[in-house]
Amino acid sequence: MYRYDEFDARFVADRAAQFRDQVRRRLDGTLSEEEFRPLRLMNGLYLQLHAYMLRIAIPYGVLGSQQLRQLAMIADRWDRGYGHFTTRQNIQFNWPKLADVPDILDALAAVEMHAIQTSGNCIRNVTTDQFAGVAADEVEDPRPYCELLRQWSSLHPEFSFLPRKFKIAVTGAPFDRAAVKVHDIGLRMHRNEAGEPGFEVIVGGGLGRTPMVGKTVRDFLPVAELVPYVTAIMRVYNRFGRRDNKYKARIKILVHEIGVDAFSELVEAEYRAGDHAAGIELAVGEVERIAAYFAPPAYEDLPERDPGHMARLFENRDFARWVRQSTAPHTVRGYSIANISLKPIGGIPGDASSAQMRAVADLADRHSFGEIRVAHEQNLVLPNVPKRDLFALWEGLVEADLGTPNLGLVSDIIACPGMDYCSLATARSIPVAQAISRRFADLALQSDVGDLRINISGCINACGHHHVAHLGILGLEKRGVESYQITLGGSGDENAALGQLLGPGFAADEIVDAVEAVVRVYLADRRGPEERFLDFFRRVGIKHFKEAVYVPV
Amino acid sequence: MPKIITANHLVVGDVVFLAEDGWTPVVDRAVVADDDAALEQLLARAAQAEAANIVVGPYAVDIRREGGRIVPLHYREAMRTRGPTVRPDLGHQAELGSQR
Numbered sequence: 001m002y003r004y005d006e007f008d009a010r011f012v013a014d015r016a017a018q019f020r021d022q023v024r025r026r027l028d029g030t031l032s033e034e035e036f037r038p039l040r041l042m043n044g045l046y047l048q049l050h051a052y053m054l055r056i057a058i059p060y061g062v063l064g065s066q067q068l069r070q071l072a073m074i075a076d077r078w079d080r081g082y083g084h085f086t087t088r089q090n091i092q093f094n095w096p097k098l099a100d101v102p103d104i105l106d107a108l109a110a111v112e113m114h115a116i117q118t119s120g121n122c123i124r125n126v127t128t129d130q131f132a133g134v135a136a137d138e139v140e141d142p143r144p145y146c147e148l149l150r151q152w153s154s155l156h157p158e159f160s161f162l163p164r165k166f167k168i169a170v171t172g173a174p175f176d177r178a179a180v181k182v183h184d185i186g187l188r189m190h191r192n193e194a195g196e197p198g199f200e201v202i203v204g205g206g207l208g209r210t211p212m213v214g215k216t217v218r219d220f221l222p223v224a225e226l227v228p229y230v231t232a233i234m235r236v237y238n239r240f241g242r243r244d245n246k247y248k249a250r251i252k253i254l255v256h257e258i259g260v261d262a263f264s265e266l267v268e269a270e271y272r273a274g275d276h277a278a279g280i281e282l283a284v285g286e287v288e289r290i291a292a293y294f295a296p297p298a299y300e301d302l303p304e305r306d307p308g309h310m311a312r313l314f315e316n317r318d319f320a321r322w323v324r325q326s327t328a329p330h331t332v333r334g335y336s337i338a339n340i341s342l343k344p345i346g347g348i349p350g351d352a353s354s355a356q357m358r359a360v361a362d363l364a365d366r367h368s369f370g371e372i373r374v375a376h377e378q379n380l381v382l383p384n385v386p387k388r389d390l391f392a393l394w395e396g397l398v399e400a401d402l403g404t405p406n407l408g409l410v411s412d413i414i415a416c417p418g419m420d421y422c423s424l425a426t427a428r429s430i431p432v433a434q435a436i437s438r439r440f441a442d443l444a445l446q447s448d449v450g451d452l453r454i455n456i457s458g459c460i461n462a463c464g465h466h467h468v469a470h471l472g473i474l475g476l477e478k479r480g481v482e483s484y485q486i487t488l489g490g491s492g493d494e495n496a497a498l499g500q501l502l503g504p505g506f507a508a509d510e511i512v513d514a515v516e517a518v519v520r521v522y523l524a525d526r527r528g529p530e531e532r533f534l535d536f537f538r539r540v541g542i543k544h545f546k547e548a549v550y551v552p553v
Numbered sequence: 554m555p556k557i558i559t560a561n562h563l564v565v566g567d568v569v570f571l572a573e574d575g576w577t578p579v580v581d582r583a584v585v586a587d588d589d590a591a592l593e594q595l596l597a598r599a600a601q602a603e604a605a606n607i608v609v610g611p612y613a614v615d616i617r618r619e620g621g622r623i624v625p626l627h628y629r630e631a632m633r634t635r636g637p638t639v640r641p642d643l644g645h646q647a648e649l650g651s652q653r
Contacts, residue, residue, distance in 0.1 A: 029606045050636055050644050052566035080643055097565050348639055420637040430639045
């Protein structure tokens with residue numbers, strides 16, 4: 001993991017002290033709300049539907065066990081005993097009091113965390129593959145580049161007042177778990193013919209009210225050129241991005257309006273015009289320095305098949321089911337990546353109690369070199385678990401009510417907070433997710449349905465990523481009541497696609513039946529279990545579903 | 554259309570309603586404006602409270618009276634009077650119980 005150097009620590013501590021003073025001045029009336037609002041937002045503090053909400057950055061989703069314990073402490077001491085992991089690999093607390101937030105920021109700084117740039121028109125937390133550094137299919141570990149981008153973008157004076165917020169995602173693997181094609185900038189690592197690592201640079205993707213799949217502006221960018229080239233993109237966006245209309249201010253609109261070729265020419269011209277040689281040289285040394293922090297832990301030399309583990313698999317069907325659904329191949333022999341579902345049947349997606357956070361921190365110390373990852377699907381990951389330890393880990397997870405073996409299945413639903421918490425929401429998301437989860441509670445049924453991802457957003461801003469779900473749900477207001485639209489066929493992976501609208505919306509008490517109708521059509525008409533939902537959809541098209549779901553009721 | 558005034562408490566962030574004697578978390582204690590003149594008076598009081606750093610972002614909400622109770626017409630505002638529908642143990646619904 002990256003560790004703060006003296007400069008980082010000072011910078012974050014100073015920032016916390018600065019915010020303490022700003023809060024003091026707000027509370028004594030020196031600052032008006034109008035003056036204070038941008039300052040609190042720069043520190044991740046929102047005023048939501050019922051209370052303040054503090055969004056804390058988890059850089060590229062990597063957490064140490066001490067940090068997770070500190071988050072649990074914050075939840076207990078200053079919040080309501082739980083936190084909510086978000087689709088941007090961050091965590092939110094829903095009930096902090098304004099007067100307590102300076103103490104919370106100090107507590108975060110003590111474990112090298114902060115809430116800077118989790119709001120506002122700046123470069124937000126860089127996100128990546130939750131399996132970064134350990135995925136068996138990886139070209140190269142993207143974390144050093146994420147950290148490089150984090151350091152470069154933190155309080156960058158030129159890019160602190162962009163036309164709109166800006167999100168960068170990086171994947172080091174060909175199978176894209178980071179949804180890079182639906183970010184402002186997506187970076188996909190691959191190798192050129194000489195075997196050197198570089199990035200495919202994708203620009204102008206995004207969800208929200210105008211969803212778009214990003215366009216490639218460079219097929220191969222040598223890794224050393226990353227920061228100078230991204231700087232050139234940011235300069236073009238900062239100069240030409242629209243500031244007259246909030247809804248047309250994202251870079252995707254600029255790329256769309258002038259076309260990817262014209263945009264690309266502007267970037268290349270800016271890149272050529274700038275004096276980047278020094279920056280490239282600097283980046284080489286800096287990446288090496290940063291990469292040292294991500295050196296592999298002290299892995300043991302283990303056999304690929306642990307006899308004890310194999311015996312447990314044979315003896316215990318529940319454990320075997322969890323292993324099948326929750327673990328992924330690791331680069332190192334004898335190790336596994338273990339996913340932890342934060343989607344218990346009928347639970348609130350992404351929520352974890354302070355007790356669960358402590359349990360995960362303890363399990364990470366015992367079985368995964370003290371490291372935890374946050375997935376954008378709102379689950380957690382222990383990236384380095386010896387196969388020999390999987391049974392003990394599973395028992396610990398079950399005890400903490402974290403052993404639901406539904407990863408990647410129909411009840412592993414992404415849901416934004418929706419109107420239960422969010423002031424922008426037009427409808428609730430969480431109760432819909434809970435109801436669908438209960439409807440498909442039977443694990444045998446879920447296994448039969450297979451790879452079907454449901455994402456739910458409670459408004460057009462699409463924090464729940466509904467556009468890229470196999471089955472997306474968007475909550476809106478229609479004639480004074482909640483109404484839910486279904487989209488089908490979306491995908492956030494390397495073959496990113498936006499879902500197609502099924503038809504008119506459904507009332508809150510109809511939406512779960514409609515979802516079940518979609519699933520039943522798939523189960524009845526697929527060629528067999530080997531034909532995944534998305535493949536089935538691509539074969540039969542939206543009309544096939546329309547006819548079945550909108551039969552006269 | 555009868556209206557009440559709501560806002561968030563500056564220090565705590567809680568949802569509050571303008572009552573005769575200040576701000577309250579109990580919607581049923583809110584002062585109801587039945588005409589434009591009464592509403593203007595309430596909005597002026599709310600603006601004063603905002604300037605005095607007691608509340609943040611006051612605005613008017615359409616309501617109907619149901620018996621002795623006040624019920625916001627829009628579901629968003631109805632939820633604000635209670636708390637998250639998925640966590641009945643949190644928000645005003647938990648703290649106020651039968652008062653609401």
